[in-house]
Amino acid sequence: MRLTVNGLARDIDADPEMPLLWALRDVLGLTGTKFGCGVAACGACTVHIDGEAVRACQVPLGEVWGEVTTIEGLGTDGSLSILQAAWVAQQAAQCGYCQPGQIMQAAALLAVVPDPTDDDIDAAMAGNLCRCGTYPRIRAAIRQAAADLREAG
Amino acid sequence: MGRARRITRRAFLVATAAVAGGVGFGVWKAREVPANPLAPDAGVSLNPWLIVDGGGVTVVVPRAEMGQGVRTTLAALVAEELDADFAAIRVIHGPPAQAYFNGALMEAGLPMPNFALSDRQRWIGAQMAALPKVLSLQVTGGSTSTVDAFEKMRLAGATARETFKLAAAARAGADTAQLATENGAVLMPDGTRLTYVELAADAARIEPPEVMLRDPGQWRLLGRALPRTDMAEKVTGSATRRWRCRGWSG
Numbered sequence: 001m002r003l004t005v006n007g008l009a010r011d012i013d014a015d016p017e018m019p020l021l022w023a024l025r026d027v028l029g030l031t032g033t034k035f036g037c038g039v040a041a042c043g044a045c046t047v048h049i050d051g052e053a054v055r056a057c058q059v060p061l062g063e064v065w066g067e068v069t070t071i072e073g074l075g076t077d078g079s080l081s082i083l084q085a086a087w088v089a090q091q092a093a094q095c096g097y098c099q100p101g102q103i104m105q106a107a108a109l110l111a112v113v114p115d116p117t118d119d120d121i122d123a124a125m126a127g128n129l130c131r132c133g134t135y136p137r138i139r140a141a142i143r144q145a146a147a148d149l150r151e152a153g
Numbered sequence: 154m155g156r157a158r159r160i161t162r163r164a165f166l167v168a169t170a171a172v173a174g175g176v177g178f179g180v181w182k183a184r185e186v187p188a189n190p191l192a193p194d195a196g197v198s199l200n201p202w203l204i205v206d207g208g209g210v211t212v213v214v215p216r217a218e219m220g221q222g223v224r225t226t227l228a229a230l231v232a233e234e235l236d237a238d239f240a241a242i243r244v245i246h247g248p249p250a251q252a253y254f255n256g257a258l259m260e261a262g263l264p265m266p267n268f269a270l271s272d273r274q275r276w277i278g279a280q281m282a283a284l285p286k287v288l289s290l291q292v293t294g295g296s297t298s299t300v301d302a303f304e305k306m307r308l309a310g311a312t313a314r315e316t317f318k319l320a321a322a323a324r325a326g327a328d329t330a331q332l333a334t335e336n337g338a339v340l341m342p343d344g345t346r347l348t349y350v351e352l353a354a355d356a357a358r359i360e361p362p363e364v365m366l367r368d369p370g371q372w373r374l375l376g377r378a379l380p381r382t383d384m385a386e387k388v389t390g391s392a393t394r395r396w397r398c399r400g401w402s403g
Binding site for chain 1: 218219220221222380381383384385386387388389390391392394
């Protein structure tokens with residue numbers, strides 16, 4: 001089947017029942033999206049489908065309804081997005097395993113709410129767990145990114 | 154920090170080498186200096202923790218990064234003494250090798266907390282440090298990474314720094330006492346800068362001198378919050394995770 005992933009059309013030869021996460025990581029080699037729990041309870045596998053944050057471990061390939069964006073589509077090591085740059089500036093990550101999912105969830109929030117309050121952030125990010133406990137720095141990074149994005153217009 | 158120490162290009166001299174009650178061969182194995190496993194295609198390696206090539210300074214941090222920040226802390230140990238530009242330093246994990254044995258494992262394995270160890274117990278731990286060395290135990294865990302690296306990686310940086318100064322002195326006919334180091338370069342008496350990259354080939358041919366570690370009062374990096382060297386790769390998802398390892402490629 002054919003999916004659009006990070007703006008590119010990709011042909012994927014796999015079972016339509018295969019979770020999108022498996023296809024991204026093992027078929028397409030896009031390993032920035034992480035496997036955490038496998039039951040949509042942690043948020044590590046968060047990607048966008050048509051801009052909406054979804055758990056890639058729970059979306060079968062055959063049911064993908066739109067364009068997929070992964071953390072690789074947001075920015076690269078040499079060219080960070082404003083959101084990722086804010087994450088670096090706030091030194092948000094410790095082990096970093098949940099952070100691609102956190103960042104994708106935050107990107108979906110900021111696309112809808114350009115100036116989120118702490119309550120908005122907490123509500124939007126509640127499904128993304130971080131065992132290192134970096135929540136205060138994640139919140140600071142989102143607030144900084146919101147300001148930077150508004151400034152960038 | 155008083156004692157003069159040296160590490161050779163091929164590796165590192167362990168202070169406490171004798172195996173208590175060991176036979177001659179055991180003592181020899183424990184004293185033997187592990188070989189430097191680094192053989193970079195380009196540039197030179199002055200010791201197992203350092204590669205200098207056209208791209209600058211690369212530090213080998215032979216412990217697993219798990220969020221404890223070891224790729225930052227251990228790199229800073231080398232950078233502090235080396236006077237490298239910390240913002241420009243690259244960090245790699247390096248190959249598995251005996252040179253990277255964890256000498257702090259045995260003290261950590263004693264059945265009481267570190268702060269409660271007596272001098273005698275610490276001495277036993279130090280003697281037993283030969284065991285992970287002989288067995289090439291390159292382990293990350295038990296809060297041992299910094300304890301193990303605290304002297305050896307600063308020595309790696311200090312020895313390299315002094316070797317670069319010797320190389321610069323030989324090139325300019327100057328005395329090393331007239332030279333200073335700063336941001337990855339040797340400062341010559343006339344104010345010119347010779348970068349470590351420029352000096353690397355010469356330095357590789359020089360027998361490393363004995364060095365003194367700096368007094369903590371002189372530290373510029375250690376003891377301060379530093380930006381993590383691996384932050385960008387963690388926010389792009391490109392950081393290598395252990396189940397994704399595909400062998401060492403430098």
